[in-house]
Every structure is written in C-alpha cells, then in structure tokens.
Amino acid sequence: MWSKRWVRRYVLLFALPLALSLLVVACIGKVSNAQSVRVAQSSPSPSIVLRIGHQKFDPLTLVKAKGNLKTRLKALGVSSIEWIEFQSGPPMLEALNAGSIDIARTGDTPPVIAQAAGVPLVYVGGSDPKDKSSAILVKKNSPIKSVKDLKGKTVALAKSSSAHYLVVKALEKAGLSWGDIKPAYLSPADARAAFEQGSVDAWGIWDPYYAIAQSQANARVLVDSQQLVKNRDFFLGYQSFVTKYPKIIKAIQQETQTVSNWAKNNPKQVAQLLSPLLKIEPSILEVVTKRRNYSFKPITPEMVAEQQAIANTFYRLKIIPKSIKVQDAIWKPST
Numbered sequence: 543m544w545s546k547r548w549v550r551r552y553v554l555l556f557a558l559p560l561a562l563s564l565l566v567v568a569c570i571g572k573v574s575n576a577q578s579v580r581v582a583q584s585s586p587s588p589s590i591v592l593r594i595g596h597q598k599f600d601p602l603t604l605v606k607a608k609g610n611l612k613t614r615l616k617a618l619g620v621s622s623i624e625w626i627e628f629q630s631g632p633p634m635l636e637a638l639n640a641g642s643i644d645i646a647r648t649g650d651t652p653p654v655i656a657q658a659a660g661v662p663l664v665y666v667g668g669s670d671p672k673d674k675s676s677a678i679l680v681k682k683n684s685p686i687k688s689v690k691d692l693k694g695k696t697v698a699l700a701k702s703s704s705a706h707y708l709v710v711k712a713l714e715k716a717g718l719s720w721g722d723i724k725p726a727y728l729s730p731a732d733a734r735a736a737f738e739q740g741s742v743d744a745w746g747i748w749d750p751y752y753a754i755a756q757s758q759a760n761a762r763v764l765v766d767s768q769q770l771v772k773n774r775d776f777f778l779g780y781q782s783f784v785t786k787y788p789k790i791i792k793a794i795q796q797e798t799q800t801v802s803n804w805a806k807n808n809p810k811q812v813a814q815l816l817s818p819l820l821k822i823e824p825s826i827l828e829v830v831t832k833r834r835n836y837s838f839k840p841i842t843p844e845m846v847a848e849q850q851a852i853a854n855t856f857y858r859l860k861i862i863p864k865s866i867k868v869q870d871a872i873w874k875p876s877t
Contacts, residue, residue, distance in 0.1 A: 589621030592790065595634040595646035596627060598820060599750045599827065601669070601775060601798050601836040602647050603627075604805060607815050611797045618790050629729050632702045635661055635778070644783040645794065649704025649748065653776055654853045657871050658862035662781040664873040666791050667838045668845045669775035674833040676708055676748035676773055677766040679737070679755055686743060689716035689765055692723050695743035698736055701727035702861075704773060705746035707852055710859070711770045720859055734759060748773075749830040750822060757826050772848055777838055779873070788875050798838035805836045841872050 592615065596602035605611050606625050615623070626643055628634040631652030637643045639661040656663055678697070680686045686695065689712050699705045710720060726733075726742050730751045737745045738759050747755065755761040767773045777795070784791055805812045813827035820827070849868040856862045 590619045590787070590790070591622050591624060592620045592645075593624045593626060593643040595637055595643040596625065597630065597634070597647065598627065599816060599822070599830060600647050601802065601838060603820075604812065604816065604836055605794075605798050605801050607819055608801050608804075610800075611794065614793050614797050615790060618787070618793060620790065629731065630700045630703050632656075632700070635663065638663055638778065638780055641780060643780070645777065645779045645791070647775055647777050650771065650774055650776060650849065651704050651707045651852055651856075652702055653778055653871070654849060654856060654866070654868070655702040655862060656778075657868070658853070658856075658864055658866050663778045664781050664784050664871055665776055665841050665845075665849075665868075666779045666784060666873045667777040667795055668841055669837045669839065670835050671772040671774055672834040673767045673769070673771065673773050675752070675767065675830070676705060676746070676771075677752050678709060678712055678764045679745045679747060679752070679761040680743065680764050681737075681740070682760050682762045684743070684762065686764060689713065690718065692716075692744055692764075693718055694722070694724070696724040696726050696741075697744045697746060698726045698728050698733040698742040699746035700729060700733070701725075704748055704771070706861075707855070708767055708771050708773070709746040710855060712765050715770065737761070749834060750820070750826065753826045753829045754822065756829075757823070774845065774848070775838075776845075776849075784873055791873075792875070795838045795840075798836065802836035802838065805831065846872060 594602055596606070612620070612623055626637070628637070631648030632655065634643070634646045634648060635652050635656040638646050639656065645666070653663065653665065678689070686692065692713070697709060699709055713720060713722065726736065728736060730747060733742070733745050733747065734751065734755065736742045737755070744764060745755070779791060809828050809831040812831045813824040816822070816827055817824045846868050853862065853866050853868055857865050
C-alpha cells in the first residue's frame, strides 16, 4: 500500500501535468475548430467564368466593346468573361446545348429550331423590332425584279436562321411556296462568295453582312424585312445556369439596355468604336446601327406570339419535327 505522502507526490509529479496537458489539448482543439469555422465563413464563393455567345455586331458585341460588364458582374462572383463569336445562330445554340456557353443572342428562328430539338434553353429577353436589318439581295444587273421572279431560282441562306423565316414569309406574300425555290444552305461567308461568283441567284441575309454586300458586292435589295417579319433579337440562357444565377442574367440585361440607350443617340461613335474590332468600315457600321437597335427587354406576350407563329409555320413546312409551345421555354424569374 502506498502511503499518503506517495499519493501526493504522484499527483504533483504525474497526474497534475497530465491533466494540464489534456486541458491544453482541449483548448487548442477549440481554437482550431473556431479558426476552421471562421475560415469556412470567410471563404469566398467559387468564382464563375461566364461564357457569352454572340455574333458579329450584335448587342453583346457592343457590350463587350464598352467594357463595363465585367465590373458590374464582379460583385456577383464572376471572375472572368469568355466571349465566343459565331457566324450565325444555329451553331451558337448547338454550343448552348452542349453546355459550352451560358448565354447567347440570336435572331428569331434559331430558338424555335433549338426548342424543337430539345435544347435546354430559356428565353431571358428580347429586343424591340428591327425590321429593316435583313433582306433578300440580288445582283444590281439581275433580271430578277420581284420575289415572284425567284420561282425556280437558287436562293442562298443560312439554314434555321432568321433569314430562313424571312425567305419563307417573302415567298408566301408573293404567292409562292417553299418548293418553288432551290434553297442553298450556306454560312454567311460562303453565301457571299457564291453570290459574288454568280453561283446563286439571290441571298437572304442580315446585317452587317447585308450592309457589306450593298457596299462591296454590287447588291440590290429585292425586298427587305419590313412588313414581313419583326426580326427581333432574342437572348437565351442555358436553363440550369439561369436558374442558378438569375442575378447575373438581370445584370447583363441592365448593362445591355444601358449600352442600347447610348448607342441609339450615338451611331457614329458606335461605328468608330467597333470598326477596328470588326475590321469593317465605319461608314458601313453606321448604316447598320441606324437600322437596328440594341435593346434587351423582358419577354412580352407579343414576342411569344411572334415566336409561336414561326414555330407553327416551320412545323407545317416540316422544318421542325414536332409542334412546340414557345411559352414553355420562357424564363419566369422568381423576383
């Protein structure tokens, strides 16, 4: 048996230091846990790389050139913006379907084609009408004087583009059917080459290619889009991205509308700003600016009705495989 003196010595020499050690460890653990909580609370949200699809000389191209969007989005966690240019809407929406871009701007027809194909898109905005910014062109010395004269002729156009619908409507107004022409489905660059070489009789196209052809390709306007189509811009988002980041979408809309208001009153400055970026003469860009707008507004019932008319027409012509309801793809922000 240990004496009381040995017990006291044990406590002083072994037990007390052990207790103190355990207390220190416990305190360190609490401090460590507290620090971990603080680190977790102060860690920033994962940075977002925003990928924007645009076409030559559209509203988003102008937003890019003005350069204020990045600052506006920084507070929302966007660390960088990737700008990806496409020649036309259909390949852009293929990229949207693949998840390669988050938001896009196209003409009126590509979203209809994409929705029918099951692309997970939502309409997040549209523009005011720009019904002077596309046309069907022929050569200045062409014997074709009216749309009726296109019967049996070869017409170049980008398949599933806004020009596709323009040509359909122009033919219908002239009493012709789609089967009365020979469509040549070509990208804008290839269509211009074919047009200049005389390989096609006419060309359905939009600005700035339309204005360039008037200036440089000896083109004459057979009919423009006035009184045929509204020819609006539409802004489209990848569904899951829009659902996750509605504030980013709204910020893009606000910045685009700010730029639109500036552009409306400063067509010469717009042309001068974009000319070195697009390698297009300022005089041509000024023409384009005057016959289009750069607005980004919420979707209206009128816009939905116009898009539904395109969908119904294309289903009737068997350009899309099934009937669709455009309203199903309209973004419904919660706030």
